[in-house]
Amino acid sequence: MTALRDGVATADWTAWTCRVRLAVTEPAALDEARAVVAAELAAVDRACSRFRPDSELAAVDAASGRWTPVGPLLAEALAVALRAARLTDGDVDPTVGGALLALGYDRDRDRVDPGTVPPVLAPVAGWWTVELDGDRVRTPWGTRLDLGATAKAWTADRAAAAVTARTGAGALVSIGGDVAVAGPAPEGGWRIRVEDVTGDPDAPAPTGSAVVSVVDGGLATSGTRARRWRRGGVEVHHLVDPRTGQPARPVWRTVSVAAGSCTDANTVSTAAVVRGHAALPWLRELGLPARLVTEHGDVVTTGGWPA
Template sequence: MTALRDRAVATADWTVWTCRVRLAVTDPAALPAARDVVEREIAAVDAACSRFRPDGDLAAVDAGAGRWTPVGPLLAEALAVALRAARLTDGHVDPTVGGAMTALGYDRDLADVDPGTVPPVLAPVAGWRTVELDGDRVRIPWGARLDLGATVKAWTADRAAAAVADRTGAGVLVSIGGDVAVAGPAPDGGWRIRVEDVTGDPDAPPPPGSATVSVVDGGLATSGTRARRWLRGGVEVHHLLDPRTGLPTRPVWRTVSVAAGSCTDANTVSTAAVVRGHAALPWLRELGLPARLVTEHGDVVTCGGWPA
């Protein structure tokens, strides 16, 4: 998912969490303040929710597995968002996949993953129902590890877009690794978003098989198995795990794109659809959200009013 440049808006681009960030505002004078807001939001979420930071709040929860651990308001909210996503998707998006991610080698920045061996069998994860969140404290089962990656990036985009619109009054788009949130008044014709398998250079020519849509509010997200891949024991694996097995989900859809009232909801649904495999299409039709699914062979299926 790539936010395209519009001559009527001002943009800034940088990299965080090994993701490309694009910020766009309808008032060029608001761009410096907007970038400051977005960078502060990302830094705060990183300190609270990153599983790669031994000094972070999430690491304290993992280290305290089996007992109640106090958490700050940001992590408590992020956990509530993750548990809601798990409930709404019948557990196909599950925050207790951290141990399985670690077993597959994704316990550090992707560029530094150890290409060791894949365990012959990975047990299903502990399951989201085992996570107890009580206000400002949380308890997870002994041996469990959390990973909020399925929701936290999109949630951060939502938070950042809302904060920029509130501070500047400008229309704003925030894209973090292709998870797109918009707030405030959109430019004429809406925000133009290019949907593709892997987030690329927004100023480059569109790759084959991509599509361009316009968004005026809410969010748009693409989940897929192409972007975050690495070798483990000579086997190529990816980051979208099936909580029922603890292994990368079976290759039915290489990408699923969804539009919803928030980027968080869009990403929750798109991720769950990839994990659901063949069962995704009837589920998406029941939800009625605009969606675009691309098979492993490149065939495109749309539903829910996704534009032709």
């Protein structure tokens, strides 16, 4: 679907079971920009998907315990994931793939097998056990990787930058609510709606949502409402605490963060959900604008998040 509003052209489609929105400040550039974004999504999917048996990531998992050659895209994605782990003291950890498999998240969320037995979970191997040496990687035997906490936001950053570099237009790329912008912003900035579950941005705003203006960098929302399912009669979600291998405790249902990149924003928002009550002092120390919503719907803001 494409649309034109206030001189900004937009296109919407579905990829990775997510809603993708592309917006550009030059309507004539929309078709070329969409091709650029689609190519980025396809390339990252081939390299990093946990759901494709022919992906590079699947080959790394299959060869766990041995050095495996990787292409430049997966090598960069792994480096981004390991950086996120370092910056969050392991709250965001790429070795949670096995825990997600135990929870039944081994296929697209809308086809998850509910199972009959509650999952048995344990702490994950830990990001520090992943060895990345240029164009090769080695993980401990039996380790399964998952780059979901960083790859989607990183792809949005890459795609927005690529659109601006190719067309010269200002660009916004949103993948499942992880938003990156690049180039000149429209007058007043890019207006972005923040909500518990990413929906149609052109539909009436749901109760409890907020609208903010962004001129550069990125904004991301992490939460426990969008990807939930039942496993063995127990309701679970996809944000795993690496220290336990279990879904993060229900303190915040969503955390939204603005930062210099969508990757950094999503790294911090994901870590905040995992940290629970300890997230507030950490976010205040970081000084990043953030909006946290409790399980009961109360809103707490930090770092100058607009009222």
